[in-house]
Amino acid sequence: MHPLLRHWRFLSVGFLLVAFSAVGQTFVLSLFGGEWRATFGLSHGGLGLAYSAATLLSALLLIAAGHLVDRVALPLMIAGVVLGAALGSVALALSVGVPGLVLGFFLLRFFGQGLMTHTAQTAVARTFRQHRGKAVSLVAAGFPVAEAIAPILVVALAAALGWRTTWWLIAGLLVLLTGVLLALLGRHFPGRPSLEVDSSDEPAPWTRAQVLRDRRFYLILPALMGAPFIATAVFFHQVPLAESKGWTLAWLAASFPAFAAAHLVSLSFSGPLIDRLGARRLLPWHLTPLLLALLALALADGPWLAPLYLGLAGLGMGLANSLMGVIWVELYGSTHLGAIRALAQSAMIFSTAVAPVSVGLLLDGGWSMERVALLLAGMVVLASLLAWQGLRR
Numbered sequence: 001m002h003p004l005l006r007h008w009r010f011l012s013v014g015f016l017l018v019a020f021s022a023v024g025q026t027f028v029l030s031l032f033g034g035e036w037r038a039t040f041g042l043s044h045g046g047l048g049l050a051y052s053a054a055t056l057l058s059a060l061l062l063i064a065a066g067h068l069v070d071r072v073a074l075p076l077m078i079a080g081v082v083l084g085a086a087l088g089s090v091a092l093a094l095s096v097g098v099p100g101l102v103l104g105f106f107l108l109r110f111f112g113q114g115l116m117t118h119t120a121q122t123a124v125a126r127t128f129r130q131h132r133g134k135a136v137s138l139v140a141a142g143f144p145v146a147e148a149i150a151p152i153l154v155v156a157l158a159a160a161l162g163w164r165t166t167w168w169l170i171a172g173l174l175v176l177l178t179g180v181l182l183a184l185l186g187r188h189f190p191g192r193p194s195l196e197v198d199s200s201d202e203p204a205p206w207t208r209a210q211v212l213r214d215r216r217f218y219l220i221l222p223a224l225m226g227a228p229f230i231a232t233a234v235f236f237h238q239v240p241l242a243e244s245k246g247w248t249l250a251w252l253a254a255s256f257p258a259f260a261a262a263h264l265v266s267l268s269f270s271g272p273l274i275d276r277l278g279a280r281r282l283l284p285w286h287l288t289p290l291l292l293a294l295l296a297l298a299l300a301d302g303p304w305l306a307p308l309y310l311g312l313a314g315l316g317m318g319l320a321n322s323l324m325g326v327i328w329v330e331l332y333g334s335t336h337l338g339a340i341r342a343l344a345q346s347a348m349i350f351s352t353a354v355a356p357v358s359v360g361l362l363l364d365g366g367w368s369m370e371r372v373a374l375l376l377a378g379m380v381v382l383a384s385l386l387a388w389q390g391l392r393r
Contacts, residue, residue, distance in 0.1 A: 018142030024112020066342015137271030219390025266318020
């Protein structure tokens with residue numbers, strides 16, 4: 001039996017953690033923007049500021065907390081992060097002012113977007129070696145599945161029950177999820193002899209302090225931040241993009257399954273590709289689909305462009321999610337993987353906080369979305385060149 005099939009319970013836990021991290025992702029939280037602006041009397045800028053502040057705080061705290069996955073027993077870590085996200089859902093449901101809203105944002109971004117994905121991908125990358133790329137890709141498939149299902153479900157619940165009741169239901173679902181995950185995990189987690197790991201050579205372990213003194217880390221980080229930065233920047237400003245292209249919002253929304261489908265397809269082939277070629281060889285090239293998507297937005301028009309650009313973006317996100325789970329083990333070993341990966345994860349979260357504000361300022365300054373897309377394409381080329389230079393060392 002294939003090693004991945006033998007450990008389907010462990011991989012299912014990782015998949016569910018990644019999928020349910022949707023409660024802290026922008027593509028779910030942004031759906032409530034209209035209700036929150038109306039309830040708390042916030043402008044678009046005011047809500048964006050509250051969201052960015054909570055996200056930045058989450059990124060900073062993740063640097064300090066990310067090493068816990070190296071030291072805390074996995075069942076306890078899983079229970080803590082999922083229940084923390086449930087607490088964030090309760091905070092949103094109970095919020096009566098902007099401080100409560102910011103608290104809910106912070107808890108969901110820190111535990112949901114941050115630690116749920118960090119815990120899942122770190123545990124899987126540490127456990128599987130020969131088949132690491134495939135294992136990380138299987139777990140990362142939780143992202144496109146959530147992207148396809150969660151928005152539809154959340155919008156329907158909010159329309160039927162209201163936004164506060166929806167967040168109460170999400171909190172209850174997360175509490176139930178905790179029990180399901182612990183039951184699935186059982187005794188099958190890293191550190192127990194019942195879980196076999198593949199054998200292969202691994203670099204000598206680096207500490208986080210050593211990584212911070214390694215020039216390669218800073219040269220490859222922009223490439224790994226590129227996909228989440230670009231996706232957040234463009235998705236957050238979908239309305240001006242649709243207006244500039246003459247698309248209706250209904251057509252743009254109907255084109256999003258192309259993103260989820262391409263994301264899933266990308267994960268299906270990126271894992272075996274990483275296992276065969278190595279993450280270091282692929283990293284400088286993995287932003288190519290996003291580069292093509294940005295050039296298409298900058299240079300073309302027409303309704304056909306919406307599914308094309310979203311499909312290319314989905315391919316790029318799939319490659320990025322797989323590489324993010326593997327590259328740090330290849331470079332720095334698995335002993336301190338949680339602490340090292342937390343640095344990159346916090347940088348990624350920081351980029352998703354900065355992206356909407358920076359692009360918004362450009363749009364306020366009179367830039368078109370086409371010009372913004374060209375700027376982002378230039379950033380992709382620069383980041384890829386830096387990664388190529390860093391991994392030559």
